[in-house]
Amino acid sequence: MQAAQDDAHTPAGDGGPEPRRGRPRSAAAERAILDAVVELLEAGEPLAGLSIERIARTAGVGKSTIYRRWSGKEELFVDVLREIEPADPTVSGTAGLADLRELLESMRTRGLAQRSSVLLHNVFAQMKSHPRLWAEYHRTVVAPRRVAMLAAVQRAVDAGELRGDLDVELMDDLFLGPMLVRTVHRPDAPLPEDLAHRIIQILLEGLAPKPQVTAGWPTATPV
Structure with missing residues (x-):
C-alpha cells in the first residue's frame, strides 16, 4: 500500500533533471536520505544499482518524500557528493x-x-x-x-x-x-x-x- 501511495506522487521513471519541487519539509528526512545513500555506497553498492525505492527503504521514508526534494537520482547523487566532498570556500567576492x-x-x-x-x-x-x-x-x-x-x-x-x-x-x-x-x-x-x-x-x-x-x-x- 505504501509503495502504491508513493508511486502516485512520483514520476513514471527517474527521468531527466527537473526544477526542485520546493523546500524540504523536514530537515531530518533529508538528512536520513543523504545518509542512506552514503551508507549504501560505503557498503559497496554501485551507483547504477541504487534505485529510489532502495534508498527510500534504507532511509525509512516513502519514495514521495525523496521526489519532493529531488527530481531524480542524478540530482540526489550530486547533493550526496556535495556532502562527502570538502565544502567550497567562501571568498570575499571583492578581491582578485x-x-x-x-x-x-x-x-x-x-x-x-x-x-x-x-x-x-x-x-x-x-x-x-x-x-x-x-x-x-x-x-x-x-x-x-x-x-x-x-x-x-x-x-x-x-x-x-x-x-x-x-x-x-x-x-x-x-x-x-x-x-x-x-x-x-x-x-x-x-x-x-x-x-x-x-x-x-x-x-x-x-x-x-x-x-x-x-x-x-x-x-x-x-x-
Missing part, C-alpha cells in the same frame, strides 16, 4: 588574486580528499560512466566554480593585479590548468600546501629566463 588563491586551494583540498577517501574515488570513477549524472554534476557544481574563478580573474584585472590586454578566459585556464593536472590527471603528483601560491607566483613572474646583468647592463638570455 586573493580570491583566486582561495579557489585554487579549494581544488587542491578536494584533490587530497579524493586521494584519501575510497568512497569519493569510487563515486567519481562511477560517475564518469553515467552521462546524465556527470552532466548534472558539471551543470550544478563545476560550472558555478568556473564562473567564480573567471570572476576572480576579472576582479584581478580590474584591480591592476593582472594585465588588461589579455583574454580573461585564457588567463583563467592558465591558472586552473596546473592544479587540474596535479589533482586529476596526475594522481601521484605532490599537492604541497603552497601549491596554489606557487602557481600564481610563477605565472605572474613568467616563464622566460630573467635577464642577466653583464658589466652593469642587463642582457636577455638567448632562447
Whole structure:
C-alpha cells in the first residue's frame, strides 16, 4: 500500500533533471536520505544499482518524500557528493588574486580528499560512466566554480593585479590548468600546501629566463 501511495506522487521513471519541487519539509528526512545513500555506497553498492525505492527503504521514508526534494537520482547523487566532498570556500567576492588563491586551494583540498577517501574515488570513477549524472554534476557544481574563478580573474584585472590586454578566459585556464593536472590527471603528483601560491607566483613572474646583468647592463638570455 505504501509503495502504491508513493508511486502516485512520483514520476513514471527517474527521468531527466527537473526544477526542485520546493523546500524540504523536514530537515531530518533529508538528512536520513543523504545518509542512506552514503551508507549504501560505503557498503559497496554501485551507483547504477541504487534505485529510489532502495534508498527510500534504507532511509525509512516513502519514495514521495525523496521526489519532493529531488527530481531524480542524478540530482540526489550530486547533493550526496556535495556532502562527502570538502565544502567550497567562501571568498570575499571583492578581491582578485586573493580570491583566486582561495579557489585554487579549494581544488587542491578536494584533490587530497579524493586521494584519501575510497568512497569519493569510487563515486567519481562511477560517475564518469553515467552521462546524465556527470552532466548534472558539471551543470550544478563545476560550472558555478568556473564562473567564480573567471570572476576572480576579472576582479584581478580590474584591480591592476593582472594585465588588461589579455583574454580573461585564457588567463583563467592558465591558472586552473596546473592544479587540474596535479589533482586529476596526475594522481601521484605532490599537492604541497603552497601549491596554489606557487602557481600564481610563477605565472605572474613568467616563464622566460630573467635577464642577466653583464658589466652593469642587463642582457636577455638567448632562447
